[in-house]
Amino acid sequence: MIGIIGALDEEVALICEQLAECTTLSKARYAFHKGKLGQRDLTVVKCGVGKVNAAICTQILIDMFKCERIIFGGVAGGLLRGLAQGDVVVSSHVVQFDIDLTAFGRRRGELADKERLIPADPDMIQAATEAFDRVTETSDAPPTMMVGTIVSGDSFISDPNTIKWLQREFGAACTEMEGGSVGYTCAINEIPFVVTRVISDSAGEQAQKEFDAFLSQSSEMLCNLITETIIRL
Ligand code: ADE
Structure with a gap:
């Protein structure tokens, strides 16, 4: 079983539409859609915004739906000049940038019991990058894709100073x-x-406008990237 998570309707709706033999189960306040995509068994959930929602849904996917792999798909604010709207970042690592135990001598994002940057699975990274190549192969002006560190925190970033800090502190791409x-x-x-x-969006002063204008356009790309990734697992 593969678990698919997105934060927003736009990020999961099209994937749900593709599910065959779909049944929906509610747990906590989340709706889990279980079904088949080709030969693969999937459970898809919209977790809502933020790290707590995402952690709860991940644990439910693992415990109740016996998911053996998890893919998160969604939109993000780009932190590098070379990344424009529509470009793609696949996680090499993830980190919670708002963890702050610096008072105890730890680096930002570092907890006592885990590596600071958490590595994504190499085979899944490969599947995701090959999925990108497949999805964009017929495009005249294909977007850019990079594998890099994805930083997460419970804030929507729209500030140039924070962009600079996230980039310098974590080497973050988005x-x-x-x-x-x-x-x-x-x-x-x-x-x-x-x-x-x-x-x-560029996580700068126009981020909210850019985000609003782009969100609905991202659904098809995300659905294609995720379904092509699943085929390769
Ligand atoms: N998701 C999409 N854009 C974002 C941003 N600028 N900050 C946080 N999350 C985002």
């Missing part, structure tokens, strides 16, 4: 609000994961 907690939950359960993010 920022979002869920991936770090999905990665953390997967790591402590020893479940492989990957996060695929389509850039919706």
